[in-house]
Amino acid sequence: MVVFQPLAGIRRRPLVAAAALAALLGTGSAAAYDWKPLPEEPPSPSHNPTTPAKVDLGRKLFFDPRYSATGTVSCNTCHNVMEGGDDGRPTSMGVHGKTGPRNSPTVWNSAFASVQFWDGRAKNLEEQAKGPVLADVEMGVKELQVALNVVASIPGYQELFKQAFPEDENPVTVDNAARAVAAFERTLITPNSPYDRHVKGEEGAMSEQQIRGMRTFNEVGCTACHGGPAFNGPQPELPEGSGFYQKFPLFADSAYVEKYQLLADTGRHQVTGKDADKYMYKVPTLRNITLTAPYFHNGAVNSLREAVLIMGETQLNKQLSEQQVDDILAFLEALTGEFPAMQLPRLPSRSGESVIRDTVTPVTGGAH
Incomplete structure (x- = not known):
């Protein structure tokens, strides 16, 4: 330190x-x-070398809200890469409208941070990627494996993990999901x-x-x-x-x-x-x-x-x-840099079946 x-x-x-x-x-x-x-x-650390397949998988996971408890919150919800990499709120809003105690840091140029989170509790982006999934006021999932099971149940994701981690016999893991998200975030400079x-x-x-x-x-x-x-x-x-x-x-x-x-x-x-x-x-x-x-x-x-x-x-x-x-x-x-072109990814789906676990009581009188 x-x-x-x-x-x-x-x-x-x-x-x-x-x-x-x-x-x-x-x-x-x-x-x-x-x-x-x-x-x-961007840096490409030896413990998680950046590859196009990892970045592609990480981009999809970053934008996918379906592995939050309610299917409503993605990484991009609090770290909007279509703007400043944060959410413009004093503190971010997660599942069920809950808010946390701290402001959401920008994800742009987070690859160059010495540690992650305001209090430095994550030493790198791989560790940071796991935190919001479990946070009660963010994605609200009780265990990381529960979130991973949602991802693993989607055939398209299974193939993406195989492409990103071809050396692994069982590539769909919590650690690999975090590595993929971190690889994508390192491109955000x-x-x-x-x-x-x-x-x-x-x-x-x-x-x-x-x-x-x-x-x-x-x-x-x-x-x-x-x-x-x-x-x-x-x-x-x-x-x-x-x-x-x-x-x-x-x-x-x-x-x-x-x-x-x-x-x-x-x-x-x-x-x-x-x-x-x-x-x-x-x-x-x-x-x-x-x-x-x-x-x-x-x-x-x-x-x-x-x-x-x-x-x-x-x-x-x-x-x-x-x-x-x-x-x-x-x-x-003068410190505002050039932002890379950002295209919303097409997310894989499970045919004919929802993967969202929690249910939310609807408000009557609305229309869509």
């Missing part, structure tokens, strides 16, 4: 990153920071943003204000946490599962903390039970950030401008000027 170490002599609470300290002392330099573009090819083209040397890729905002973003200390090619830490250099976390809020006496209930959730502490992990969260990507409102782990902040102001006070102990905020917002717009 990678976290920041405490440094002495800072007003309010002492835990602050070295780059943020430099910014507070006025020593930040955009020229000195190593700006990196997003890789144009958005390179070639104005920022990427700028750092590769393309003249005019970013506006003057965006370039000024890029400099401001570094000088005030934002790159202390939101660095690296995905602006979520020093990935992809970190080993898989090591985790890049930061305490939020860092300066807890800001009025924003009470206004948006930022201390109501203890973050990674809920996973580990360790006091040192209280209010620690995975640092999220800033790629396509203008498309993923509302913001923060609880989705309580609807405006990106407000989010920037909050980060200034609670993380950097700074009250940013209107000009600084305007310039940073302009820079954040």
